[in-house]
Amino acid sequence: MGETGTVDQIMTLRGDLELVARTGHLFERIREEFVCAARDLETWSQPEARAAVGARRHMAGKDFTIRKLLSPVALTTEPGRDHLTQISGAGAQVRITATPLPHETIIMDRRTMILAGSDSPTGREYTVTTAETLVGGMYALFEAAWQSATPYESYLTGALPLVDSDGRTILRALGEGLTDETAARRLGLSLRTYRRRVADLMRTLDAGSRFQAGQRAAELGLR
Numbered sequence: 135m136g137e138t139g140t141v142d143q144i145m146t147l148r149g150d151l152e153l154v155a156r157t158g159h160l161f162e163r164i165r166e167e168f169v170c171a172a173r174d175l176e177t178w179s180q181p182e183a184r185a186a187v188g189a190r191r192h193m194a195g196k197d198f199t200i201r202k203l204l205s206p207v208a209l210t211t212e213p214g215r216d217h218l219t220q221i222s223g224a225g226a227q228v229r230i231t232a233t234p235l236p237h238e239t240i241i242m243d244r245r246t247m248i249l250a251g252s253d254s255p256t257g258r259e260y261t262v263t264t265a266e267t268l269v270g271g272m273y274a275l276f277e278a279a280w281q282s283a284t285p286y287e288s289y290l291t292g293a294l295p296l297v298d299s300d301g302r303t304i305l306r307a308l309g310e311g312l313t314d315e316t317a318a319r320r321l322g323l324s325l326r327t328y329r330r331r332v333a334d335l336m337r338t339l340d341a342g343s344r345f346q347a348g349q350r351a352a353e354l355g356l357r
Contacts, residue, residue: 143265149257157248157262164198164242171203171276172238172250175214200226203280205235209289210297218286229283241273301335308332308348
C-alpha cells in the first residue's frame with residue numbers, strides 16, 4: 135500500500151485473511167459501483183469480506199450500483215438462493231451466466247480490481263491492481279458477460295436442481311473417472327452408501343446414466 139492508502143499497481147496476496155487485512159478498507163471507500171464475478175458463493179468466503187460489501191447494500195440504488203455475476207452452481211443450495219434473494223431485495227443486481235467464468239473478479243468504481251486465483255489447501259492467491267489497462271480490460275469482459283447473462287429471478291423459473299456439498303463432491307469424483315471403491319474411500323462412505331448417493335444424484339439431475347449425469351453437472355457448473 136502507498137502512503138495515501140491506495141493499492142500499488144499490482145500486488146499479490148495469499149489467503150482470505152491477508153486479502154481482508156490489506157484491502158478491507160477499500161470496500162469502505164466504494165462510491166459508485168461494485169461488480170463481482172464468481173463461480174459460486176464460496177470464492178469470497180471470509181465473513182469480514184462479506185460484511186464489508188454488505189455494509190454497502192443499503193446504498194444500492196440511483197447513485198450506487200451493485201452487480202453480481204454468478205455461475206448456476208451458486209443456485210444449487212437453499213442457503214445460496216436465500217442469500218441471493220436477500221441481496222436482490224436490497225437492491226443488488228444479480229445475473230446468472232451459462233458461460234464458464236475464466237476469472238473470479240471484484241472491481242470497485244472501475245479503479246481497483248481483485249482477481250482470485252485457483253483454490254488450494256493453503257488458500258487462494260489474489261492479485262490486486264489499479265493499473266488502468268488491466269482494470270479496463272477486465273471490466274469490458276465483465277460487461278460482455280453481464281449483457282448475455284440471465285437475471286436471477288428469471289433463471290429461478292428454470293427449476294434448477296438442488297445439490298448439496300456432498301453431492302457436488304461425488305460429481306467431481308465421477309468427473310475424474312474414479313472407481314466406486316476409490317471414490318467411496320476418499321469420501322469416507324461405504325461402497326453401498328456411495329452407490330446409493332450416485333443413484334440419487336442421477337434422479338435429481340434427470341440423467342439416465344453416469345455419463346449423462348456428468349454432462350448435466352457440467353452444464354450447471356457443478357463440476
